[in-house]
Amino acid sequence: MSKTRAELINQCLTDLGVIAAGQSIDADLVLKMDGFIDPAVALLARLEIYYVQDAGSIGPTDGAIEDEAFLPLASWIANQACSGFNLPADTKMQALAMIAEGNLRTLAAPARTLRTLRVDPALTPWRRAIYRGGFW
Template identity: 35%
Template structure:
């Protein structure tokens, strides 16, 4: 399980704001922290996945970080080719999460009704 702090650090690394070995500033941390809960709520509303930003399953950690990174591009002024790359990464992450968290329907498959009449005017 990953923590919210690890998620914030990963998002800042994805944005290029945080270098290896650095710790996030309070302002940067607060900016990303404000985005996590709305992004998780949007993923739930869109039927992608039910996630919280507090304890993150290891399988959902990197995709969630990519999606939060996309939401954080505007506040951090990311544009150009880097923005295009991050948007593509976020779209792939959404499809990966949707596939991983798909809820399978337990109902039996529908069967078509049988046709009880005659097909060719005689008994075939």
């Protein structure tokens, strides 16, 4: 089941450490993070890292974010939003963003197509054995 834009915003705020578990989220924090979603998704697509088909619209409403990309996407967007929340760029957030970027690249990669080519024996040239005398 896919995740919505509101769930993505909540996860991004949790990854930033702005809200604690069980704490209610202020509307101004949601609107602030909502402003980062579209530019971050556009940047991911432009860098050819990952393409989000339906990120929803500002509000936050709708959205259909794939389950397998939800957590890496939230970590990557949270790292991009650090400066907007006056948080210092720490190594933990940057490391999580690098791991998330690798995971998103893996998810966006096409399926492996390199396989060994088998040639029909009828199409191969006839190979003659050379007899040098002796027993077979």
